[in-house]
Amino acid sequence: MKSLDFDFLKITWVNVIDIIVVAILLYYIYSLIKNTLAVNLLLGLLIIFLFYHLVTSLHMDLLSTIINKFMSVGILALVVIFQPEIRRFLLHIGKNTFLQKNKTWWGNLFGSKDLERDNLLRIKPIIDACKSMKKTRTGALIVFVKFYDDQLFANSCEIIESKISKRLLESIFQKHSPLHDGAVVIAENKIKSASCILPLTDNEKLPPQFGLRHRAGIGISENTDAVAVIISEETGEIAYAKQGRVRMNVSFGELEKLLNKDF
Template structure:
């Protein structure tokens, strides 16, 4: 009787760690491309690969060579096509590192209580401005970024570079202001720019009542390490967008906690 090689059934701790790491990688990739056009692009590429195998199996040499040339530049095409997703993936990894996750403890050791108190003072004018705009049903889009990307924002914005102020925010979004269309970008504890044109989300599963303001807020949270506060012009309701997901009907208490955590 012939002996069989069962080496492939051997299982070690390294194999378990390998499987866990692959599962985590797949989860991260899925969470980043979920509800985006990237899913359809991956599906299209998968169909092309299946078609290529079928054509190759039928010995259709001419068509096989054409598809083979297309696949040969696939890595470069993937980098170009999935540039926003790759950017988000790297930002997500950097934001999830040990130092970032434990910055509260590091800050505590070096006396961050004063910084937290200062942070609340900086958030207060934003909360007060949102209260006023909610009451008057003034549409607003306020984006908070940890790293101000000059290439992304400067070319489509009016530079402000001013201290955060309730009155300034209200005057920018006032309906007759020339800057009220677009978003205000806050970074480095300053109002950096206003009237910014932001990329819209590709998510086609959003509620139909979402207008350009909501789609732009969700879009910037998908493509950059940013969060967005949206005040609806129709209802006055406040929404909070982060990592492509949006939380509706946010109370001012919740908004303060979210901004204190993320901003």
């Protein structure tokens, strides 16, 4: 009786690493597209793929040719369709690199105490403005970015280029102000622009009480490395959006820690 050959069952450490890397990539992709329209797009592409094989097996030449022409664009179509998800995927990877994770360690070598003191000076007028707007239930959306994208913001905003000020933030979001309807963008230790129109999130599972202000804050945090502070006009509650996720009922102490960490 001949012995069976089980060579195909041999697993090397390279195979294990390969499986782990693929699993990590699949997890990242899933975390980025869950609760978004990308899931529906993937299902649509899967249905088209299965339908193509069905009509091919039935020798329906005309339909096969049409679908084949559609599928021939392949990777280019996927890049166009999933451009926001690909952008978020690359941003997500960049945020989790070794250097980003250890920026605090680098800061300890080059004067982190000075940086922390400067951060507190920058954050204080923002916290004070949030306290005042929470008390008066003034709706606000403040976006913090590390790098100001002129193409993204300048085309839909009023340029301010001003020092961060409690009174300026309050006056911008005062309901009779012509600039109150939109977001304020803060970068490079300045109020760069106001009345900004931001992309809304595609997340279909957000609470129904979330209005355009919350959806815009979450949307900008999905598509860029920005974080957003949202003050509800109805309740005065403060929310904090980062990487497409939102933290509700943020206290001023928590807000200071979050901004000190991310800004």
